[in-house]
Amino acid sequence: MKKWLLSIGLALTLSACGSGEDAPSTDEADTSSGGETSDEVFEVAVIPSQSTGEMETGLSNLESHLTDALGREVEVNQYPNYNAVVEALNYNHIDLAFLGPLTYLIAHEQSGAQAIITQEIDGEPYYYSYIITHSDSKWETLEDMLADREEVNFAFASNSSTSGHLIPGLELRNRGHYEDDLNNDFAQVQFAGSHDIVTTLVQDQSVQAGAVDSAILEALMKDDEANGGTLREDIKVIWQSDKLYQYPWVVPSEMTEEEIEDIRAAFYEITDEEILRIFGGASSFVEAGDTQYADVLEAAREFDMLKLEE
Known part of the structure; x- marks a missing residue:
């Protein structure tokens, strides 16, 4: 796993690119298929829903599991703030992101990011x-x-x-x-x-x-x-x-359906307790899509929050 300070550096670099509302230039955008980084490493970003120490072991285990399941090098990083993950997703610097519903909707509005999977807690994909x-x-x-x-x-x-x-x-x-x-x-x-x-x-x-x-x-x-x-x-x-649909795992808009199915299959196989613990004590992972977040979208529009914080 990369050291957390490297993620901070990436966040600072990305913040200089702007809000992510405008299309990135050719130099900024990753032109490889499915939003993969140029060095073929599969990059996963996670929002800081909990502090770094709380998630470190689980994220390391997730990195190992995905490396084995996808048959390629995977790096999982917890980013220092929510905005940095959205920016990285918008500019195709990452291949998969764990976002809250609101930050997913911001990324979806700005770059067409897709929700593909979420976690169940005690057999239910909801939280409050x-x-x-x-x-x-x-x-x-x-x-x-x-x-x-x-x-x-x-x-x-x-x-x-x-x-x-x-x-x-x-x-x-x-x-x-x-x-x-x-x-x-x-x-x-x-x-x-x-x-x-x-x-x-x-x-x-x-x-x-x-x-x-x-x-x-x-x-x-x-x-x-x-x-x-x-x-x-x-x-x-x-x-x-009221019930909220669980946090989604999100991919860039260019990700192919074959790659999406491979990612879903990898998550369906997760049984490691340390991984499940850091995602709210998840019991399993299930497919997710855009329609499940309609209520949060309505709330975000009412509160004028479909944008990155300044």
């Missing part, structure tokens, strides 16, 4: 956005928390996160209390960067409430229980969204 607080708090509902909103430090995951910002942010906006991190009714709003960091901030009571992915939270709780921790007892869910 949660707003959580510490179990010691007096709040039992979102309404309770909002009654004290001027005293609340609130943490979102990433600005480009579906469950960690778009969906809960839209709920708070529709209730008249949130527009962005600078325009809201809370004492303070911050973007922590990942769902596990939000969870830690709430558990430590560094913030009073936060927005997280339900599947990631459950996986964190199971890991914590195995190590004798108290995370499950320390966290209280005070709001739950």
